[in-house]
Amino acid sequence: MKKVGLYFGTFNPIHIGHLVIANYMVEFSDLDEVWFVITPRSPFKQKQSLLDDHHRFQMVFEAIEDYPKLKASKVEFSLPQPNYTVNTLVHLGEQYGADHRFCLIMGEDNLKTFHKWKNYEVILDNHELYVYPRVSDGRLPDQFKGHEGIHQVNAPIMEISSTFIRKQHKAGKNIRPMLPDRVWKYMDEMNFYR
Numbered sequence: 001m002k003k004v005g006l007y008f009g010t011f012n013p014i015h016i017g018h019l020v021i022a023n024y025m026v027e028f029s030d031l032d033e034v035w036f037v038i039t040p041r042s043p044f045k046q047k048q049s050l051l052d053d054h055h056r057f058q059m060v061f062e063a064i065e066d067y068p069k070l071k072a073s074k075v076e077f078s079l080p081q082p083n084y085t086v087n088t089l090v091h092l093g094e095q096y097g098a099d100h101r102f103c104l105i106m107g108e109d110n111l112k113t114f115h116k117w118k119n120y121e122v123i124l125d126n127h128e129l130y131v132y133p134r135v136s137d138g139r140l141p142d143q144f145k146g147h148e149g150i151h152q153v154n155a156p157i158m159e160i161s162s163t164f165i166r167k168q169h170k171a172g173k174n175i176r177p178m179l180p181d182r183v184w185k186y187m188d189e190m191n192f193y194r
């Protein structure tokens, strides 16, 4: 049985913050693999300045080329939008059966609003959560404190955002070190976010 950590996001574009977290999770927890699940449309986000799904997928694919325990998944591309995580988990369960156990990877910031996700209790009853620290406001709802299915993983805090990268790239700033090199080249050659 393979234990897979699913790391959901828009990845517009993927940056080294995402990569450091995913790699840390796979090296320093009991997860066997981490899959980046590229979300066509996140329930709480506007679609503004969102690159085509396939370009976002391609950038993730290129970022993880040298990391055999990291994978990129298109599973949500053919599911209804906006993409509710609970639906995707059901779909993956049907597709992969009992030899894969799917867990969720999320930042502490997302855990604070997790009670607003569609059918979050169903997710929590059926999947473990792997949570990494984030700089964020607000407190953790009591129902999640000490929950046996929620594991804290002490990954480094990487405060970089895709929004910052898009904005500063457009403004002509050099943001190259914040992206895996192949991602920077792809973005630059394709003239994205200009």
Ligand SMILES: Nc1ncnc2c1ncn2[C@@H]1O[C@H](COP(=O)(O)OP(=O)(O)OP(=O)(O)O)[C@@H](O)[C@H]1O
Residues within 6 Å of the ligand: 008, 009, 010, 011, 012, 013, 017, 018, 021, 106, 107, 109, 110, 157, 158, 159, 160, 161, 162, 163, 164
């Ligand atoms: N620097 C970071 N360190 C750790 N986790 C991050 C970081 N940036 C984003 N995340 C988290 O990674 C997941 C995927 O990120 P996603 O691309 O959806 O968001 P984002 O980077 O905040 O993008 P945007 O700025 O476009 O909203 C989300 O759960 C997000 O909270």
Ligand SMILES: O=C(O)c1ccc[n+]([C@@H]2O[C@H](COP(=O)([O-])O)[C@@H](O)[C@H]2O)c1
Residues within 6 Å of the ligand: 008, 009, 010, 039, 042, 043, 044, 045, 083, 084, 085, 086, 110, 116, 117, 118
């Ligand atoms: O299922 C939900 O209700 C739900 C609500 C908000 C976010 N999510 C998932 O969490 C991912 C990260 O969310 P965000 O807003 O931090 O980019 C997003 O890509 C979705 O897959 C899921």
